[in-house]
Amino acid sequence: xxxxxxxxxxxxxxxxxxxxxxxxxxxxxxxxxxxxxxxxxxxxxxxxxxxxxxxxxxxxxxxxxxxxxxxxxxxxxxxxxxxxxxxxxxxxxxxxxxxxxxxxxxxxxxxxxxxxxxxxxxxxxxxxxxxxxxxxxxxxxxxxxxxxxxxxxxxxxxxxxxxxxxxxxxxxxxxxxxxxxxxxxxxxxxxxxxxxxxxxxxxxxxxxxxxxxxxxxxxxxx
Amino acid sequence: xxxxxxxxxxxxxxxxxxxxxxxxxxxxxxxxxxxxxxxxxxxxxxxxxxxxxxxxxxxxxxxxxxxxxxxxxxxxxxxxxxxxxxxxxxxxxxxxxxxxxxxxxxxxxxxxxxxxxxxxxxxxxxxxxxxxxxxxxxxxxxxxxxxxxxxxxxxxxxxxxxxxxxxxxxxxxxxxxxxxxxxxxxxxxxxxxxxxxxxxxxxxxxxxxx
Numbered sequence: 408x409x410x411x412x413x414x415x416x417x418x419x420x421x422x423x424x425x426x427x428x429x430x431x432x433x434x435x436x437x438x439x440x441x442x443x444x445x446x447x448x449x450x451x452x453x454x455x456x457x458x459x460x461x462x463x464x465x466x467x468x469x470x471x472x473x474x475x476x477x478x479x480x481x482x483x484x485x486x487x488x489x490x491x492x493x494x495x496x497x498x499x500x501x502x503x504x505x506x507x508x509x510x511x512x513x514x515x516x517x518x519x520x521x522x523x524x525x526x527x528x529x530x531x532x533x534x535x536x537x538x539x540x541x542x543x544x545x546x547x548x549x550x551x552x553x554x555x556x557x558x559x560x561x562x563x564x565x566x567x568x569x570x571x572x573x574x575x576x577x578x579x580x581x582x583x584x585x586x587x588x589x590x591x592x593x594x595x596x597x598x599x600x601x602x603x604x605x606x607x608x609x610x611x612x613x614x615x616x617x618x619x620x621x622x623x624x625x626x627x628x629x
Numbered sequence: 630x631x632x633x634x635x636x637x638x639x640x641x642x643x644x645x646x647x648x649x650x651x652x653x654x655x656x657x658x659x660x661x662x663x664x665x666x667x668x669x670x671x672x673x674x675x676x677x678x679x680x681x682x683x684x685x686x687x688x689x690x691x692x693x694x695x696x697x698x699x700x701x702x703x704x705x706x707x708x709x710x711x712x713x714x715x716x717x718x719x720x721x722x723x724x725x726x727x728x729x730x731x732x733x734x735x736x737x738x739x740x741x742x743x744x745x746x747x748x749x750x751x752x753x754x755x756x757x758x759x760x761x762x763x764x765x766x767x768x769x770x771x772x773x774x775x776x777x778x779x780x781x782x783x784x785x786x787x788x789x790x791x792x793x794x795x796x797x798x799x800x801x802x803x804x805x806x807x808x809x810x811x812x813x814x815x816x817x818x819x820x821x822x823x824x825x826x827x828x829x830x831x832x833x834x835x836x837x838x839x
Contacts (some may be wrong), residue, residue, distance in 0.1 A: 421716065488675075491679070492679075
């Protein structure tokens, strides 16, 4: 357990220090989402209708932003070699790195979403529902992204490949995340139906992501 | 504890790097791995810890912990030092001590042993190549593991640090550890046994080995 706690503490420390990716993700999210009202124009009804979709798309891109360095940095400086020589199973190490990544890039998005909601003419219940869908859905984005980050670990410019690999896999999360948020804003579907499917997608990715990523890492290290 | 390799072969990128390498190294013994550049010295060390697939042959450890792989009982001092530039010297060492397990609770001692205790709070980004190497060596001292695999261990080290590394290696061997070292230079720790990954040079040529 101390080994896994050590990974969590180290990754979070690196993320919040100079050159870490923690603030970049949330700033990117704020900038992208804030640009939309300028592009679409001051049509309040339209903004309200597309608001959840915009926020979800921005969250998706923001959570991919720092992901390509997640394993690549450890690979380049030799940390990954030593991690493979530790007693902790690689699957758990990968999962803990995913948790650290979500705490430093996913969670800030959830906190920042209501601020951006104001730009998009969302009222209080809609903002709460949207934040809730992001809270339930962003872990799935991180843990699906782990797989892409592991596959792209040895590539110099892995970021682009990562986006191409990961974005299609996140389509179900996007669909049900936006559907749940829209259901809370305008109906007529009850909020619970898409939201439970979103939670199920997250739970599945929490299980599948670490195993797939660890298998990819082992393959890449050969 | 005895590490035995029989007829090891390595294939990387579709190329045969070496074949038919056999050696046996027991507690308190040091084995020097020799060969020209590209002969596969680093690949052999990485193969021992399980980071490179064994294409052919067998690798066995007698007298170790049967629950653990060889890699989990070994330290690998490679070309990369695995330190994060934004973390301080102490934080870097503390992470590896906790992650690798069984680390010393007090890190001042290993840091002092390599002469880095005055720099403990400095971010690792500001360390020189030699100081980074010293920090890697502090990792070997902070976490006790019986097998040391050293890849060009004296690279970037000054004379004093080379002296103290030799002293650490002697203490490790005296404590029942075993060492595999890939190096071109001499090892001042008799008796050293050697394994050559390519043709061993004739006695005349051996003196010219850089």
